[in-house]
Amino acid sequence: MVNKPQKTKLSSVISLSHSESTRIFEKKSDLEVWSAFDKGDEMAFNYIYRGFTPIMFSFGIQITNNVDLVKDCIQNIFIDLRRKRGALSEVISIKSYLLKILQRELFRSIKKESIHSIQNIELPESAFLIEVSHETKVIQLESETEINTQLKMALNQLTARQRQAIVLLYEEGMSYREIAEVLEFNEVKSARKLVYRAIESLKQILKN
Template sequence: MGNSKLLNNGLHTSSKPEDEVLLHSPQNPMATLPDADVWNRFRSGDEASFIYIYNEHFQALYQYGCQFTCIQELVEDAIQDLFVELRQKRKKITIKTSIRFYLFKSLKRKLIKLLEKRRKDLPYSPQPEYAAFEVTFSIEQRLIESQMHIEQRQKLAESIKKLTPRQREAIYYFYYENMSYAEIQKLMDFTHIQATRNLMYRAISELKKHLLVVIPAFIFN
């Protein structure tokens, strides 16, 4: 289900057709605003800000949700619930970092609850556990820049699979979503930021051990 279809499925808006064109346009003035300003507009009841937040983050949320489960409907339902809840509680919600970080943390919490409920209802369900975190992330731009051969990309994919689930999750946040160590710490519920750094160090060291001979070192910098 695409983001526009999901938006219209229970998340009706009052925007006009001509407004929709602007909202999807790179010329949208909100694209130049800091997250705090966009969020404040949203909290004040600005519908255009709500639609902008949805369209801006839907694809990333969907890809992120698919790291936890292959059940697409479950991911879509969780995203739908998340935005319905945002609209209902907009005046009570504040963000301390970025909008995407807040959405990721909220979606992760919802998905874990849904998956736990599903496993209780269907104890013999073959669906993957949360801990698997089957990362399908890519460092596409860096791979393109390095002009990696097909066998090198395959080697990278194989090496990522050898990482622990937590290492793959941290790598996803750091390389794919460009999150800071502080944000990763909160998303992964570490008590101290040093634990995040240690996890990233072990993950990158493991990848280097397998890949440095075939992949340029700058990928890991």
Template sequence: MDFSSLPEVEIWYLIKSGNQQAFSYIYKTFSKDLYKYGHKFTQDTSLIEDVIQDLFVHIWDLKGNISIKNSIKFYLFACFRRELIKKVKISNKNESLDEVHSKFKWEMSFLEILDENQIILESRNKISLALDQIPLRQKEAIYLRYIQELSYDEISKLMNVQVPSVYNLIFKGLKKLKKILPFSRRSIKIGGLIFLFIQ
């Protein structure tokens, strides 16, 4: 069965009915994205893998009681983010989440945006310097919007802020990137969004 052609509501119905192939499909589809997202909170690979594994075991065990009406991806990200942050806080008792958060490795994610859209930096190491000047929540909002392609409404729920705040976070982050990064555009997908959104 080609699960990619089915609406997510139907896929979740199959999972609730005990269809292991449908469950395997969502694991293969979303586990890599969860893993990448997890590295924005910690570099502890084992912890990330454990939380992902526990999440899917929990979902399968409670599948009959879980209701997903729209986005399976959003549900997974929301559950994963909550559980991972809880575990990170426990393993970093002497540090605030912001202090742990400041150790994120964002460069590869943002280079992925640039590479996919053929946006060329004059100097690649400038992305690191640029990202150091952008607040952490702005980076996370941009990451969720452009790498994970979540909606503004989903990001607001995930980050526990109002939708206008999400727009503001992304607006300010992109504006800062545009100001700092001397890139040339060869396509308009992201580059156009940056320029149109902030001019």
């Protein structure tokens, strides 16, 4: 449980000018931004917090519809990261790192709050359901409503894990290496294989 002084401190930090932190860090690599944050740069922290919390929330709410839980997990993650400054590991992709630890934190919280003892938490099959519209990034098509409906139905017949990979690749624009980090695969080829199988399954569903 987070005490009040820590929350107050975090609140005061994120009130810093985001436009100023963006100006300073937007052209720097994730490695440089993270290194600055680890060394205590409050502008770097503000840039990371303000820039990535919306992405984290959108990702988390697809795992669980408990909005308060997602918000609490995000808050706790950043408080914990601030506490560990000076001893943080090197981070190449901030987005994939934050999504990975958010998913882990959500699974841990869901397991803790569950009435039954759950040994392994996995994505529910309702996770990462995909809405298809003319503007979607998943598949750039100018299509009729009927085709969009068929495509949505086909996408949502994939497993939750396959949909998650598709969302990370096409919606979030992540590389296979970043997807492997989020999904905690030991090898990048595992992420490629998951996406390949998802696309092959999608083709087969549409064909049928």
